[in-house]
Amino acid sequence: MHRRVxxxxxxRNSTGSAPARTRPRPRRRLRAAAVGxxxxxxxxxxxxxxxxxxxxxxxxxxGHGDPELQRALADLVGAPGGPPGAIAxxxxxxxxxxxxxxxxxxxxxxxxxxxxxxxxxSVAKAFSGAVALSLVDRRALELDDTIGRRLPHLxxxxxxxxxxxxxxxxxxLPDYSRSQAFQDIVRADPRHHxxxxxxxxxVADQPLGFPPGSRYAYSNSDNIxxxxxxEQATGRPYESLLRQLVYRPLDLTATSxxxxxxxxxxxxxxxxxxxxxxxxxxSEAVSASGAxxxxxxxxxxxxxxxxxxxxxxxxxxxxxxxxxxxxxxPGGASEPAGPGANAxxxxxxxxxxxxxxxLGHTGNTPGYTQFAAATRDGRRTVTVSLTSQATLDPALLAxxxxxEERFVCALLGDRGPGHWGAHP
Numbered sequence: 001m002h003r004r005v006x007x008x009x010x011x012r013n014s015t016g017s018a019p020a021r022t023r024p025r026p027r028r029r030l031r032a033a034a035v036g037x038x039x040x041x042x043x044x045x046x047x048x049x050x051x052x053x054x055x056x057x058x059x060x061x062x063g064h065g066d067p068e069l070q071r072a073l074a075d076l077v078g079a080p081g082g083p084p085g086a087i088a089x090x091x092x093x094x095x096x097x098x099x100x101x102x103x104x105x106x107x108x109x110x111x112x113x114x115x116x117x118x119x120x121x122s123v124a125k126a127f128s129g130a131v132a133l134s135l136v137d138r139r140a141l142e143l144d145d146t147i148g149r150r151l152p153h154l155x156x157x158x159x160x161x162x163x164x165x166x167x168x169x170x171x172x173l174p175d176y177s178r179s180q181a182f183q184d185i186v187r188a189d190p191r192h193h194x195x196x197x198x199x200x201x202x203v204a205d206q207p208l209g210f211p212p213g214s215r216y217a218y219s220n221s222d223n224i225x226x227x228x229x230x231e232q233a234t235g236r237p238y239e240s241l242l243r244q245l246v247y248r249p250l251d252l253t254a255t256s257x258x259x260x261x262x263x264x265x266x267x268x269x270x271x272x273x274x275x276x277x278x279x280x281x282x283s284e285a286v287s288a289s290g291a292x293x294x295x296x297x298x299x300x301x302x303x304x305x306x307x308x309x310x311x312x313x314x315x316x317x318x319x320x321x322x323x324x325x326x327x328x329x330p331g332g333a334s335e336p337a338g339p340g341a342n343a344x345x346x347x348x349x350x351x352x353x354x355x356x357x358x359l360g361h362t363g364n365t366p367g368y369t370q371f372a373a374a375t376r377d378g379r380r381t382v383t384v385s386l387t388s389q390a391t392l393d394p395a396l397l398a399x400x401x402x403x404e405e406r407f408v409c410a411l412l413g414d415r416g417p418g419h420w421g422a423h424p
Contacts, residue, residue, distance in 0.1 A: 069410055070099050072403045076386065077102040079396055080275035083369070083388035085268060087112035089305045090411055091381045096305070102387070105269045106279050114302040115254065117267040118385055119288075121363030122335060123304065123370050124257075124297035127246055128223045129167055129347015130311050131230050131238070133325055134245040136163075137318050140233045143167075143346075150229045155204050161212045163229055166222040167346035168329060172208035173221040179203050182290070190285050191261045196292035197231075199224050216332040216344060220294040226347075227293035238293055250310040255299040259289045263298060270367020273388040282367040295365060304372050305381045312348060312359040313378015326350075326359070326376075334362040336391045338371060339405035355409035358382065364391045371404050375412070382411045 073086050085102035104110045135141040141150075141163060148159025158173060165171040176182055179202040185192050200221055209217060227238040234241060239257050247255055256264070261284045271279035288296035299307070310316045317325065325346045332344025338360065340353035351358050351373060358380075360373025369386040384404055390396045 065097055065099065066410060069407060070101070072406050073099050073384075074101040076396075076399060076403055079399055081273045081388075081393050081396055083273060083386040083390070084271050084279050085112045085387040086385065087114070087116075087268070087301050088382070088384045088407055089114060089301050090407065091305055091309065092411065093379050098301075104266070104387075106271065106281070112268055112301075112385075112387075113266070115266070115300050117254065117264045117298050117300055118370075118387075119263070119270065119295075119365050119368045120297050120299045120304060120370050120372075121291075121365035121368055122220075122295045123361045123363040123372055124291070124293065124295045125223045125363075126308070126311055126347050126361040126372075127242060127297055128226045128230075128238075128293045129325070130246045130307075130316060131241050132163060132167060132226050133317050133321050133346065135230055135233060135241075136324075137321050141229060143324060145229065145233075147225060147229075150232045151225065154200060154225070157207045161208070161225075163226065164324070164346065165212050166226050166229075168216070168344050169218045169222055169332060170213050170216055170329070171219065171222050171225075172210045172212050172214075172217065173200075173219050173225065174203040174206040174209060175219040175221050176200055176202040176224070177220045177290075177294075186286065186290060191287045192290070193259065193287055194289040194292075196224075196259070196289050196296075197228065199290070199292065200228075216329055218333070218335050220291075223294040223347075224292060246307070246316075249316060250306055252299070252303045252307055255297065255303045255307070257288070257292070257297050259287070261285070261287045268368075268385070268387050270365075271388050272366065272392075274392075279388070286366055291365070295363060301383055301385055304370070304383050304385070308360050308372040308374045308383065309378040309381040312374035312376065312381075315378055336362050336364055336369070336397055337401065338362045338373070339401050339408055351408070353405045353408045355405070356412045358408055358411070364389050369400065371400075373408065380411050382407050 073088055076082050077086055084106050085104055088099040090097045098114055100112045104112045104116055132141060136143060143164040145163045146159060147154050147161045161171045176199050182202045203221060230241055231238055242257060263284055269281050270283045272282050273279045325348055328343035328345045328350045330343045333342035334349045338349060338351040340351050343350040348359055349361055351360065358373035358375060363370040366389055367387060369390040371384040374381040384407060390400045
């Protein structure tokens with residue numbers, strides 16, 4: 001089957017040369033163009049099969065699960081153009097419940113599992129926030145450090161931008177993933193191996209979009225610059241800093257930042273989906289090198305749950321740095337927007353729902369959509385992972401945000417594990 005070519009990143013992706021392709025049928029070419037345009041703008045972001053069946057709830061540890069939450073997840077999978085699979089994990093004080101619907105791979109009965117690898121897309125930006133803020137704690141970086149001080153080789157017009165503004169998306173840096181040159185490369189060869197540390201070259205001839213700190217604008221360039229600042233301050237590769245400052249302290253044993261397009265086994269297969277058409281596997285269609293610190297991390301639902309609890313909670317950072325991290329800018333939304341009203345902190349967003357607020361991040365890339373959040377004390381966490389890019393369909397995205405809010409409400413309820421679906 002012809003592999004659909006995502007035209008660029010929407011949350012992002014991998015490396016190597018793409019295999020030879022046969023000429024697509026006209027309908028396929030139109031679908032590829034449509035997907036490519038969306039993916040390029042968002043950096044992220046077979047034979048006929050039997051209809052995907054929703055799986056029964058499967059508690060991961062103690063607890064009985066909630067039928068309403070299970071139905072909500074199954075409804076996402078069963079929606080027109082919905083993902084072939086979905087998995088959500090609720091954790092409260094060490095007690096975990098896992099909700100699963102659909103399949104981990106179309107054409108099989110294998111259900112999504114907590115230890116399945118997946119692309120976490122822009123949730124990787126929270127990891128770059130964790131690295132940078134950990135270095136602030138260690139006084140290797142300061143939030144008021146500027147691009148001019150740390151990265152003087154970058155355009156002089158960008159030199160006044162601070163680390164704080166990069167982490168909060170108020171920098172004004174032009175988004176490299178929206179540049180025509182970058183998108184043309186990914187359209188021609190989705191598995192193209194980029195030099196991740198030169199991604200900002202694609203927009204080096206462009207001025208800032210606005211004076212630093214004057215407004216909010218989500219940009220994938222911000223977190224590339226954050227990672228480069230961390231490298232300059234320490235003299236160590238960003239990948240090494242991730243291992244030292246994030247993976248080891250939080251015991252993330254299945255998380256990595258690859259350069260290629262391959263995923264570790266086992267993995268959740270990610271798909272391009274559209275109403276009335278068969279899902280097409282895009283799990284390994286795009287290179288992670290073009291996303292890097294902005295969206296290239298691969299993790300598992302279990303590791304993602306541990307990470308967000310540690311990062312949003314008190315485990316990783318000092319109280320002083322956490323106060324800066326959680327100085328939220330109302331109206332600053334993650335991409336895609338999370339449930340409720342969004343506000344932007346430093347590498348972290350606040351999602352204020354009808355049941356209360358949680359802190360976290362979202363992401364989307366070809367084949368995957370992610371939501372990870374936790375309470376301020378880090379003792380309650382929720383992750384929702386889909387095996388398609390829900391942002392391609394506004395109706396599906398609206399349904400997803402409503403489902404995420406239901407899981408948040410279950411997480412914040414106080415009636416115990418057997419009643420997590422009840423409203424507080």
